[in-house]
Amino acid sequence: MKNTKNITEIENKEDDTKHNFALYVPEIKHSDWKEDNGKVVLCLKTKDPIKRFLAWMVNRKSITNLDLDDRCSAVWKYIDGERTIYDIAKLMAETYKDDVNGELYRLVTYLKYLSKRGWIKFKEYEA
Numbered sequence: 001m002k003n004t005k006n007i008t009e010i011e012n013k014e015d016d017t018k019h020n021f022a023l024y025v026p027e028i029k030h031s032d033w034k035e036d037n038g039k040v041v042l043c044l045k046t047k048d049p050i051k052r053f054l055a056w057m058v059n060r061k062s063i064t065n066l067d068l069d070d071r072c073s074a075v076w077k078y079i080d081g082e083r084t085i086y087d088i089a090k091l092m093a094e095t096y097k098d099d100v101n102g103e104l105y106r107l108v109t110y111l112k113y114l115s116k117r118g119w120i121k122f123k124e125y126e127a
Helices: 002-012 049-057 070-078 085-096 100-117
Strands: 024-028 033-036 039-045 063-067 120-124
Touching: 024 085, 024 100, 033 070, 039 070, 070 085, 070 100, 085 100, 100 120
Parallel strands: none
Antiparallel strands: 024 120, 033 039, 039 063
């Protein structure tokens, strides 16, 4: 009997959106990017002085261009500071004719990578 009471209490609670990562809104922090033939190209500058010196020693530029593939470029373009992660997952599912849960899993993994690199940030969804 005790377990059914706990389950009923959980079901009757309001949804806790603060801990639902799918309701966060990604925003682009990295401003140096361009679009080339429908794909996004991130222009990355080396800030580490040692790496810059080594690049200078071998006559290489301290700037690297990172070409994103079709899916990653589509996600990057969908990030507008207003769409939630779930909204972007639904758009990706429609575009690539896939399940929303599968797209959500891929999207969260990709967005966490972008966030670790410092290229995007997250804000809470405001209804």
